[in-house]
Amino acid sequence: MNLAKFPRRGYVTDATPIEAVPAFSKALGGKVNIFIKRDDLLPGCAGGNKTRKLDFCIADALEKDSDTIITCGAVQSNHCRLTLSWAVKEGMDCHLILEERVKGTYSPQASGNNFLFQLMGVKSVTVVPGGSDMMGEMKKLEAKLSGEGKKPYIIPGGASNTIGATGYVSCAEETLQQLFEMGLNIDHMIVPSGSAGTHAGVVVGMVGCNAGIPVSGINVSRPKDVQEGIVHKLAQETAERVGVKGSIAAEEITCFDSYVGPGYSLPTDSMVEAVKLLASTEGILLDPVYSGKAMAGLIDLVRKGHFPEGANVLFLHTGGSPALYAYLDTFMD
Structure with a gap:
């Protein structure tokens, strides 16, 4: 290999x-x-662990001349935290779509990763119900951002x-x-x-x-x-x-x-x-x-x-x- x-x-x-x-x-x-x-x-x-995956994913995004990352995860997603952190490092916008897999578990005032999303300056957080079509939700956001002149790149949940x-x-x-x-x-x-x-x-x-x-x-x-x-x-x-x-x-x-x-x-x-x-x-x-x-x-x-x-x-x-x-x-x- x-x-x-x-x-x-x-x-x-x-x-x-x-x-x-x-x-x-x-x-x-x-x-x-x-x-x-x-x-x-x-x-x-x-x-x-997501840093190892993002090492390759964000390189692909930059090769495609993207300036914005869209990704998704659960309400306390470690993947979303790390994706946001590397986007910040690269000077890229980052938008998160969070799936509330257990109803009532999302709180914008929560500690943990939710706090870190805000601390690092996430561009937007969209919360959707458990069982949502996450790729479909990211595609909708991609279309919206593209219409605003951005060049978004979608990283799937977990960069998997x-x-x-x-x-x-x-x-x-x-x-x-x-x-x-x-x-x-x-x-x-x-x-x-x-x-x-x-x-x-x-x-x-x-x-x-x-x-x-x-x-x-x-x-x-x-x-x-x-x-x-x-x-x-x-x-x-x-x-x-x-x-x-x-x-x-x-x-x-x-x-x-x-x-x-x-x-x-x-x-x-x-x-x-x-x-x-x-x-x-x-x-x-x-x-x-x-x-x-x-x-x-x-x-x-x-x-x-x-x-x-x-x-x-x-x-x-x-x-x-x-x-x-x-x-x-x-x-x-």
């Missing part, structure tokens, strides 16, 4: 650390060795198209080089699985490099069969884009959906336990929507003996900790 042929902005200049978390591993019984790939430490306002997923093909390559330099053999990798770009990109990178490291996604919204289909489709399309020979087998895509709880972004007891346990043992913050639920899944799999004793398991930390501050009641209780 020659990823150098694709335009990018250079937002990712250094490899994010891979850290052992021995106190956390010990708290889970000490039979499995857990490591964390710290993509929460990526550049961009408050960090997070083949352009954005290329950022996580690169992450897989980066991770394998780090593991080689560390002399560390990883037996399994766990990633959050939501809009699918991160999960699909990592799988494509691992398959393309013949790594032999199984990758499992912990769902944050959809049922297992639906999510696996979405990830597989995007992985196949991304593999074709980056030049991976052959197709991505369906067996390469594994998702677990037992940790979603009552719905996307809605707290669960296991998520709260995961966030508190990692914070209190390692001083690392998760978020309540993605990485918290994904870590809850990892914890449960360890406790159930899913991984053999002595296994080295790598967790991809996708960031999102600013959203914690919109969930104070959940954690203070």
Whole structure:
């Protein structure tokens, strides 16, 4: 794979650390060795995984001479926060369309990412009901802004198209080089699985490099069969884009959906336990929507003996900790 042929902005200049978390591993019984790939430490306002995707997406926008970014997400979207931050850095306007997936959860006075949207000077925020056609809503805004003389560029939710997923093909390559330099053999990798770009990109990178490291996604919204289909489709399309020979087998895509709880972004007891346990043992913050639920899944799999004793398991930390501050009641209780 020659990823150098694709335009990018250079937002990712250094490899994010891979850290052992021995106190956390010990708290889970000490039979499995857990490591964390710290993509929460990526550049961009408050960090997070979307920077890798936006590195490629915004480069594409600028190549198309765009001056305005339109994107979408949930009401506390980390993707929207990071898209806005990089648009600000590039001197571009940014408009957000937020989906109120749980009725009554949006408040313009909310803390967390909602506060940061205003702090960074978002050009507009449009809130639509859960289940809305988000691409349709972005297209309507695109037409309006074009009529006003702007040159808008749409980035899909999570930057999860083949352009954005290329950022996580690169992450897989980066991770394998780090593991080689560390002399560390990883037996399994766990990633959050939501809009699918991160999960699909990592799988494509691992398959393309013949790594032999199984990758499992912990769902944050959809049922297992639906999510696996979405990830597989995007992985196949991304593999074709980056030049991976052959197709991505369906067996390469594994998702677990037992940790979603009552719905996307809605707290669960296991998520709260995961966030508190990692914070209190390692001083690392998760978020309540993605990485918290994904870590809850990892914890449960360890406790159930899913991984053999002595296994080295790598967790991809996708960031999102600013959203914690919109969930104070959940954690203070």
